[in-house]
Amino acid sequence: MINGIKPLERSLRWGMVGGGGTSQIGYIHRSAALRDGTFSLLAGAFDIDAQRGRLFGQSLGIAAERCYPDYATLFREEAARVDGIEAVSIATPNNTHFAICQAALAAGLHVVCEKPLCFTVEEAQALVELSQKQHKIIGVTYGYAGHQLILQARQMIADGLLGEIRIINMQFAHGFHAAAVELDNPSTRWRVDPRFVGPSYVLGDLATHPLFLAETMVPQLKVKRLMCSRQSFVKTRAPLEDNAYVLMEYDNGAVGSLWCSAVNSGSMHGQKVRVVGEKASLEWWDEQPNQLRFEVQGEPVRILERGMPYLDPIALADDRIGGGHSEGLFEAWSNLYRRFALAMDATDRRDRNFLADFWYPDVAAGTMGVRWVENCVRSADAGASWVEFR
Numbered sequence: 001m002i003n004g005i006k007p008l009e010r011s012l013r014w015g016m017v018g019g020g021g022t023s024q025i026g027y028i029h030r031s032a033a034l035r036d037g038t039f040s041l042l043a044g045a046f047d048i049d050a051q052r053g054r055l056f057g058q059s060l061g062i063a064a065e066r067c068y069p070d071y072a073t074l075f076r077e078e079a080a081r082v083d084g085i086e087a088v089s090i091a092t093p094n095n096t097h098f099a100i101c102q103a104a105l106a107a108g109l110h111v112v113c114e115k116p117l118c119f120t121v122e123e124a125q126a127l128v129e130l131s132q133k134q135h136k137i138i139g140v141t142y143g144y145a146g147h148q149l150i151l152q153a154r155q156m157i158a159d160g161l162l163g164e165i166r167i168i169n170m171q172f173a174h175g176f177h178a179a180a181v182e183l184d185n186p187s188t189r190w191r192v193d194p195r196f197v198g199p200s201y202v203l204g205d206l207a208t209h210p211l212f213l214a215e216t217m218v219p220q221l222k223v224k225r226l227m228c229s230r231q232s233f234v235k236t237r238a239p240l241e242d243n244a245y246v247l248m249e250y251d252n253g254a255v256g257s258l259w260c261s262a263v264n265s266g267s268m269h270g271q272k273v274r275v276v277g278e279k280a281s282l283e284w285w286d287e288q289p290n291q292l293r294f295e296v297q298g299e300p301v302r303i304l305e306r307g308m309p310y311l312d313p314i315a316l317a318d319d320r321i322g323g324g325h326s327e328g329l330f331e332a333w334s335n336l337y338r339r340f341a342l343a344m345d346a347t348d349r350r351d352r353n354f355l356a357d358f359w360y361p362d363v364a365a366g367t368m369g370v371r372w373v374e375n376c377v378r379s380a381d382a383g384a385s386w387v388e389f390r
């Protein structure tokens with residue numbers, strides 16, 4: 001159980017790029033990183049608007065001279081300080097992730113990067129190589145994966161409670177962009193512009209979340225081939241899709257489907273993962289993250305509740321308040337940031353034994369997301385053809 005005792009003897013000196021006062025995602029990064037005392041926020045280049053970013057950083061209590069106008073200055077000036085930052089989080093629009101990640105690693109920083117990590121597999125591989133060369137980690141904020149019942153599902157599947165896995169149904173289908181809201185909303189505008197998001201909208205923005213949840217639950221399954229059909233229901237978004245269906249075949253003969261959509265009118269989030277085995281199924285829904293459905297063929301449905309003693313120790317390790325009390329996305333992200341800190345510390349100590357079994361959304365997970373989107377786009381653009389996964 002997590003009870004506020006710091007898991008490390010010190011706090012990692014931490015900075016942010018993006019995540020400014022007007023951003024959607026900046027606050028949850030800060031809340032999660034600061035929750036357990038594993039990070040101290042000491043510097044940042046928080047905003048594309050330098051002056052706004054400086055004022056925002058100061059309002060967070062950061063020294064004026066450490067609120068920088070841009071990420072290049074942040075990395076250069078901090079590297080010159082004996083108490084400079086050791087880690088940085090990148091929470092900017094997607095087209096900037098690759099360059100900022102590269103610059104951060106080159107400056108000797110550990111990185112937490114928003115998804116998608118970058119736009120091409122070549123870029124992802126370059127980041128993998130640079131992170132290895134620099135002995136620094138890249139964590140990716142697939143935030144929902146920090147919910148405790150995801151690791152419970154992983155353990156139950158590993159323990160064989162479902163039998164051989166046959167089917168994985170995934171979806172992340174909300175309705176918030178059923179109309180052209182980007183006309184009035186700057187945070188949505190860049191999401192439907194290829195200059196900022198590359199080759200996809202909902203495949204990269206939404207689908208990689210349940211894809212990673214399924215990978216976490218069933219890590220042994222590898223995608224063999226897939227087929228993707230994508231649509232732009234709000235016509236001005238073409239060629240970017242606001243809805244897509246993906247069918248997948250895995251190497252063990254299992255099949256999967258993923259529906260991602262921003263035009264699922266009336267739906268809040270609609271993110272679900274259902275794993276079907278030969279004996280039983282598991283289902284998790286991000287709008288009810290404290291419950292996991294366990295359905296054994298021929299028996300009444302069981303709803304497993306977060307924080308209860310019947311859960312596996314792997315799920316209870318991240319419990320913060322005990323069963324019955326609801327935890328949410330902020331706790332899930334805190335669990336991930338705690339893991340990022342432990343991975344950074346172990347990497348600095350070259351502790352290979354610790355890292356060998358230590359799970360967190362890492363650069364391989366980020367690379368898989370990029371690779372999967374690339375394959376989906378290749379399939380969709382070839383008229384929704386089956387393509388070998390490469």
Ligand code: NAD
Binds near residue numbers: 020091115
């Ligand atoms: P946003 O448009 O609301 O905010 C972007 C922020 O980045 C703003 O503060 C902007 O001023 C700043 N910025 C832009 N370019 C910059 C630069 N070059 N240097 C410094 N700051 C810069 O976007 P958002 O919704 O917060 O999304 C940011 C990232 O987070 C995206 O990659 C998005 O995909 C990701 N995101 C992830 C999740 C998740 O669940 N993991 C959820 C939402 C968004």
